[in-house]
Amino acid sequence: MLEESVNENISCPLPIQHHDKIVLGHGSGGKLTHDLIQRVFFPKLGNRILESGDDSGIIDLDSGVKLAISVDSHVVSPLFFKGGDIGRLAVCGTVNDISMSGATPLYFTAGFILEEGLDHQILTNVIESMEKAAKEAGVLMVAGDTKVVQKGKADGLYITTTGIGIVPDNVNIRGANARPGDVIILSGTIGDHGIAVLEARNELGFTSGIASDVAPLNKLVSEMLAECNELHVLRDPTRGGLATTLNEIARQSNVCILIEENRIPVKPPVMAVCEMLGYEPIYMANEGKLIAIVPEKYAAKLLETMQNNRFGSESVIIGTIIEKPQGKVLLKTQLGTTRVIDMLSGEMLPRIC
Amino acid sequence: MLEESVNENISCPLPIQHHDKIVLGHGSGGKLTHDLIQRVFFPKLGNRILESGDDSGIIDLDSGVKLAISVDSHVVSPLFFKGGDIGRLAVCGTVNDISMSGATPLYFTAGFILEEGLDHQILTNVIESMEKAAKEAGVLMVAGDTKVVQKGKADGLYITTTGIGIVPDNVNIRGANARPGDVIILSGTIGDHGIAVLEARNELGFTSGIASDVAPLNKLVSEMLAECNELHVLRDPTRGGLATTLNEIARQSNVCILIEENRIPVKPPVMAVCEMLGYEPIYMANEGKLIAIVPEKYAAKLLETMQNNRFGSESVIIGTIIEKPQGKVLLKTQLGTTRVIDMLSGEMLPRIC
Numbered sequence: 100m101l102e103e104s105v106n107e108n109i110s111c112p113l114p115i116q117h118h119d120k121i122v123l124g125h126g127s128g129g130k131l132t133h134d135l136i137q138r139v140f141f142p143k144l145g146n147r148i149l150e151s152g153d154d155s156g157i158i159d160l161d162s163g164v165k166l167a168i169s170v171d172s173h174v175v176s177p178l179f180f181k182g183g184d185i186g187r188l189a190v191c192g193t194v195n196d197i198s199m200s201g202a203t204p205l206y207f208t209a210g211f212i213l214e215e216g217l218d219h220q221i222l223t224n225v226i227e228s229m230e231k232a233a234k235e236a237g238v239l240m241v242a243g244d245t246k247v248v249q250k251g252k253a254d255g256l257y258i259t260t261t262g263i264g265i266v267p268d269n270v271n272i273r274g275a276n277a278r279p280g281d282v283i284i285l286s287g288t289i290g291d292h293g294i295a296v297l298e299a300r301n302e303l304g305f306t307s308g309i310a311s312d313v314a315p316l317n318k319l320v321s322e323m324l325a326e327c328n329e330l331h332v333l334r335d336p337t338r339g340g341l342a343t344t345l346n347e348i349a350r351q352s353n354v355c356i357l358i359e360e361n362r363i364p365v366k367p368p369v370m371a372v373c374e375m376l377g378y379e380p381i382y383m384a385n386e387g388k389l390i391a392i393v394p395e396k397y398a399a400k401l402l403e404t405m406q407n408n409r410f411g412s413e414s415v416i417i418g419t420i421i422e423k424p425q426g427k428v429l430l431k432t433q434l435g436t437t438r439v440i441d442m443l444s445g446e447m448l449p450r451i452c
Numbered sequence: 453m454l455e456e457s458v459n460e461n462i463s464c465p466l467p468i469q470h471h472d473k474i475v476l477g478h479g480s481g482g483k484l485t486h487d488l489i490q491r492v493f494f495p496k497l498g499n500r501i502l503e504s505g506d507d508s509g510i511i512d513l514d515s516g517v518k519l520a521i522s523v524d525s526h527v528v529s530p531l532f533f534k535g536g537d538i539g540r541l542a543v544c545g546t547v548n549d550i551s552m553s554g555a556t557p558l559y560f561t562a563g564f565i566l567e568e569g570l571d572h573q574i575l576t577n578v579i580e581s582m583e584k585a586a587k588e589a590g591v592l593m594v595a596g597d598t599k600v601v602q603k604g605k606a607d608g609l610y611i612t613t614t615g616i617g618i619v620p621d622n623v624n625i626r627g628a629n630a631r632p633g634d635v636i637i638l639s640g641t642i643g644d645h646g647i648a649v650l651e652a653r654n655e656l657g658f659t660s661g662i663a664s665d666v667a668p669l670n671k672l673v674s675e676m677l678a679e680c681n682e683l684h685v686l687r688d689p690t691r692g693g694l695a696t697t698l699n700e701i702a703r704q705s706n707v708c709i710l711i712e713e714n715r716i717p718v719k720p721p722v723m724a725v726c727e728m729l730g731y732e733p734i735y736m737a738n739e740g741k742l743i744a745i746v747p748e749k750y751a752a753k754l755l756e757t758m759q760n761n762r763f764g765s766e767s768v769i770i771g772t773i774i775e776k777p778q779g780k781v782l783l784k785t786q787l788g789t790t791r792v793i794d795m796l797s798g799e800m801l802p803r804i805c
Contacts, residue, residue, distance in 0.1 A: 121567070121571075121572065126566065126601075162516070172597050172599045174565060205511075208521055209523065212527060215475060222492060226492055243497070245478065246527045247475070247478050252527075259563035261521075261563075265513070450599075
């Protein structure tokens with residue numbers, strides 16, 4: 100029924116343009132990024148681990164140890180914003196990517212690309228922020244590298260972090276594990292990070308008061324694992340926002356994801372800015388939120404567990420997994436209509452992380 | 453005796469300037485890089501693993517598995533040069549860092565920072581080169597990330613790679629393990645990579661014919677481990693060259709390193725370019741060479757093993773470890789004098805890797 104009722108709303112997506120040049124959208128985390136990965140990276144460097152499409156690659160060592168490995172380059176602009184900075188982002192982003200496989204993040208590496216002329220004090224502040232975030236998350240930096248490029252060949256500094264974690268026995272959390280009947284829980288309000296960075300760029304023209312949500316989610320996840328041993332999917336909706344992340348999962352699991360707009364928490368100032376600028380909150384980046392997909396029978400108890408953690412205090416159920424149309428995400432709007440929401444196309448806010 | 457005879461040649465090093473701004477030299481791999489690490493990174497992010505000062509951090513997992521983890525950001529300019537490119541460099545550099553702990557490199561991650569406007573074909577060529585190098589070394593990419601920054605905020609592309617390897621049981625190879633009486637073996641000619649990149653920048657004004665030595669050394673190392681179970685130190689003399697690498701080891705092991713200039717193999721065109729430009733080959737970057745420090749009784753057999761590998765065919769013994777002056781590197785020149793050689797100070801060739 101549902102499938103039929105939305106069929107006319109399913110827009111026929113335009114074919115992705117095959118650019119001769121790299122455009123900002125190739126770094127959006129949305130359609131163009133996926134296209135680049137599929138066309139350029141996977142044919143040459145692809146393998147079963149890399150192509151899983153999850154936030155970290157899972158490695159089975161001969162010894163029986165299961166490692167989770169992730170990587171993220173951080174190019175956020177500006178370097179500092181309300182609630183965080185590139186250093187906190189680099190540590191938390193990596194901690195969260197590892198956590199989304201249910202693994203315990205333990206170690207990380209960091210490669211710094213510094214621009215000639217960068218103030219020492221700025222670097223020191225970023226390092227202090229990394230220290231604080233690493234302590235908060237309980238992770239150790241085990242390798243580092245520093246390169247310097249000429250003035251004008253970077254923008255202050257870039258940090259690439261790789262995370263290393265251990266997947267506990269019997270944990271199998273992947274984007275491909277969502278099943279019809281499962282419930283989708285979101286750990287709090289969306290769009291905060293995107294708006295905080297936008298404001299730090301002085302692009303708003305007023306003060307929204309919104310701080311980035313950037314935070315390490317590993318303790319929240321460990322509490323969730325202790326409560327529920329049948330978590331199907333965990334994912335943090337960063338670049339590309341909730342809509343892109345859900346689309347990834349719908350495709351990986353070959354299911355349909357149905358969410359309800361009026362259940363998705365958005366802070367009023369975030370909503371106000373989005374309306375003013377023509378953005379949709381579901382495409383805005385988050386850096387301290389996760390979605391969990393679990394069998395319905397665990398949902399209520401898991402929700403309670405999440406709400407008891409400071410980073411999940413505003414957790415809510417936002418939808419369910421249904422069978423069809425496979426690979427699609429449907430949004431039941433506040434007006435009662437249902438529309439297909441796609442991945443982010445193009446680039447909304449470059450260098451958001 | 454030796455100590456006294458060289459005392460007058462030991463220059464009193466100038467105190468390192470504490471710059472307010474980041475300068476290119478902070479990325480040289482030499483004195484300024486070490487200073488930055490000691491003053492800014494270690495006080496905040498330091499720990500036993502990070503501060504070992506080796507090419508990779510060694511992690512003892514609870515399960516008894518020993519991981520070797522390394523990271524390197526690659527910003528070489530230009531992206532392509534005779535004998536290699538940034539892609540081959542990124543894979544081989546990481547494979548070699550892992551190998552220098554005696555570990556078997558198995559996996560790597562890669563974070564790409566792309567400049568808006570980069571030709572797709574350039575990216576494709578780099579990825580193809582990474583594929584080839586990864587196959588040659590037998591390593592798999594297990595996680596990747598792509599960011600795009602605005603035109604002028606990067607220089608084509610930067611790649612940060614993290615390597616993951618397993619340290620075999622009973623292998624304990626560290627920069628701190630050199631002992632008086634040990635012999636130093638160098639796996640071939642030095643300076644090739646530095647000159648190849650310099651030539652690709654059209655800074656020579658003529659064709660030297662020199663190709664970069666960039667190569668994965670993991671198979672060479674595994675053959676060395678099979679031959680000798682008492683390797684004390686392995687290190688690849690990359691940024692900062694042979695002189696900087698040996699200084700690091702002399703400090704880590706608290707010994708003196710004595711090498712003989714006329715034993716160090718340098719290709720005639722490399723020597724010619726260095727003489728012309730006022731460079732010393734011992735400070736030039738290499739990307740496919742290693743030094744091994746071993747008890748003398750193993751040296752002859754190990755040398756033979758190395759010479760039988762294509763990447764070690766020109767291996768030679770270049771010196772020995774003596775007791776004093778501790779933390780110093782002495783070069784016996786072709787004229788018979790002995791001089792102290794220090795780490796690279798300042799920046800000779802920015803963005804060499």
